Amino acid sequence: MATARRSLDEALHSVQGLRALPEHARDEAEERAWEQLRQALREARMQPLALSCVPEGEAAATLRFLAAWAAKRRVLRAKVAEGLRVLFGDAGWLRAARGDAELLASLESLFPVPERPLPARAGPGPGGVPAEGGGCQQQAPAPEDPALRQEVRGALELLASALGALRRLDWAFPPESSQNADRDGAVDAFRSLFLGISRLSAAARRAGTDRARRGRVALALDAHSADWPGVLRFLADLHRHRRVFSSQVSSVVAKLTELSPAFEDVLKKSPEGELFGAAAAGTAPEPAAAAASRATEASPPAAALPERARAERAVFEGSRVEALYEGRWYGGTVVAVPAEDPEGRWIVQCDTDEPGVLTYAKSVSSRVEAFYEGEWYRGSVVSVPSEDPEGRWAVQCDADPHGTVTYTTIIRPAPAEVAPAETGAQDPKAEPQRKTPAR
Numbered sequence: 496m497a498t499a500r501r502s503l504d505e506a507l508h509s510v511q512g513l514r515a516l517p518e519h520a521r522d523e524a525e526e527r528a529w530e531q532l533r534q535a536l537r538e539a540r541m542q543p544l545a546l547s548c549v550p551e552g553e554a555a556a557t558l559r560f561l562a563a564w565a566a567k568r569r570v571l572r573a574k575v576a577e578g579l580r581v582l583f584g585d586a587g588w589l590r591a592a593r594g595d596a597e598l599l600a601s602l603e604s605l606f607p608v609p610e611r612p613l614p615a616r617a618g619p620g621p622g623g624v625p626a627e628g629g630g631c632q633q634q635a636p637a638p639e640d641p642a643l644r645q646e647v648r649g650a651l652e653l654l655a656s657a658l659g660a661l662r663r664l665d666w667a668f669p670p671e672s673s674q675n676a677d678r679d680g681a682v683d684a685f686r687s688l689f690l691g692i693s694r695l696s697a698a699a700r701r702a703g704t705d706r707a708r709r710g711r712v713a714l715a716l717d718a719h720s721a722d723w724p725g726v727l728r729f730l731a732d733l734h735r736h737r738r739v740f741s742s743q744v745s746s747v748v749a750k751l752t753e754l755s756p757a758f759e760d761v762l763k764k765s766p767e768g769e770l771f772g773a774a775a776a777g778t779a780p781e782p783a784a785a786a787a788s789r790a791t792e793a794s795p796p797a798a799a800l801p802e803r804a805r806a807e808r809a810v811f812e813g814s815r816v817e818a819l820y821e822g823r824w825y826g827g828t829v830v831a832v833p834a835e836d837p838e839g840r841w842i843v844q845c846d847t848d849e850p851g852v853l854t855y856a857k858s859v860s861s862r863v864e865a866f867y868e869g870e871w872y873r874g875s876v877v878s879v880p881s882e883d884p885e886g887r888w889a890v891q892c893d894a895d896p897h898g899t900v901t902y903t904t905i906i907r908p909a910p911a912e913v914a915p916a917e918t919g920a921q922d923p924k925a926e927p928q929r930k931t932p933a934r
Contacts, residue, residue: 499538499545506531507553510560529564529571532557536578537756546585554591555598558582562601572605579606586613607907646698646844647715653691658722660684666725668732682740685733688726689743690853693812693831693842696750700813712754720757724765727758731767739837746804746835803880804834810906811861818843818856827854834881862909865890867901873909874901 509528516524539545549557558579565575579602582588592599592608602608661684669677699712727748734744751758762768811832817824818841827845830853836842840855848854864871865888874892877900883889887902895901 499535499542502531502535502538503545503549506535507549507557510557511553513560525560525564525567528560532561533574533578536581537759540581540753541756543581543584546582546588549587551587551591551594554582554588555595558588558592558602559598562598562605565605566601576606583609589613646694647712650691650694650698651715653687653694654719657684657688657691658719658726661688661725661729662722664729666729666732668729668736681729681733682737685729685740685743689747689835690830690842692747692750692754693835694844695754696808697813697828697830697844699754716755716757720755723751723755723758723761726751727761727765727767731770734770742804743835743837746808746831749805749808803886804832806886807832807834807879807881810863810908814861814908816841816843816859816861818845818854819858819860820845820854820856824860825854829859832881833879839881863888863890863906864909865892865901865903866905866907867892867903871907872901876906880904 506528509524509531513521513524513528535545561575561578565572583592583606589609589611590613592602593613599608660680664677664681664684668681695712695715730744730747734741748762752762811829814829816827816829818827825843825845825847827843827848829841830844831842833839833841836855838855840857841859843854843856843859845854860875862873863876864873872890872892872894874890874895876888877891878889880886880888883902885902887904888906889900889902890906892901
């Protein structure tokens, strides 16, 4: 954590120093401060404790800088929003955002500021002396989570199996002149890699803002960092020779970029990184609002698939759903979304699945909130962006008349206290002529 905190402190110092600069000298300094802050937040994704105990005034000033920077460099709005997502995982930064109405309004246009309750401020330490950091106290390590440990172990077994097979292939997809068995083995290894990384990513998302548990997921990948150059070569090779897997390849790249700073560093320095482009190999998945709205700009739809996969992951990866399998509904956790599967299926770790077994389902049911004409409406997802030519979500809102659905580019998970997912969400193809038109 020391390295991540040192990077953050240096970035905050650069932001604070901007106030003393004359106008003509600010552009270059702002660019440098942004790059420092962006790098610090990449590290903090895997070491969230590094964000703790920043003075509230300093945090507020940094948030103002981010809001102003996004307004000045609109092309970077999605990356600023991703940085805010990381920062708002910490209660101190969230308190700083809420403490100034003007600041809060400027941030809301970039990223919905979470509304979760904040813990009480830390009181004085022993003997009435304030704790270090103005009363801020580091969180105690979270207790061991057996379910998370088992989930990570299963994912690492898949990952280790895949890496062993790819190593034997010398990190290359077999050429057309090779035996079919060699190519089949390479595809099987990739599927294990995809599922292993997807399950680790889902575990990280399920850990939420629990810093210790997210840290365990990050540490689990450290032992494999020496393999990342080879993995990237294989992914680039597969992307060239088997286009049917392009969406899954892009998904693996995006998830590894989020989970492993070492992989991200390899990606930035490797010539293979250019193959994937910003949509597949940029920073971590964008927030749902930014990714979904950007998805509608891509044409043709095939070019937009990585964007739509990112939009679907941002809402559903690691979330609880009901999966329809052989006529019955099973509760489980989303491992991968339809845009990541060549057959457009959900990949779900159902509660009743044996260890190492996953369920592939064409339909899931989950409660969400859809943004439509300036308001949020609760309902159930009927179809996802990868199933729509315009990259929209179709939601059966509670307020919709029977037989209609609402199209939107922005949704979010419904609050946890909402009733469990409805199992009767209609087939999106049942009555297409009666669907509510998009606005």
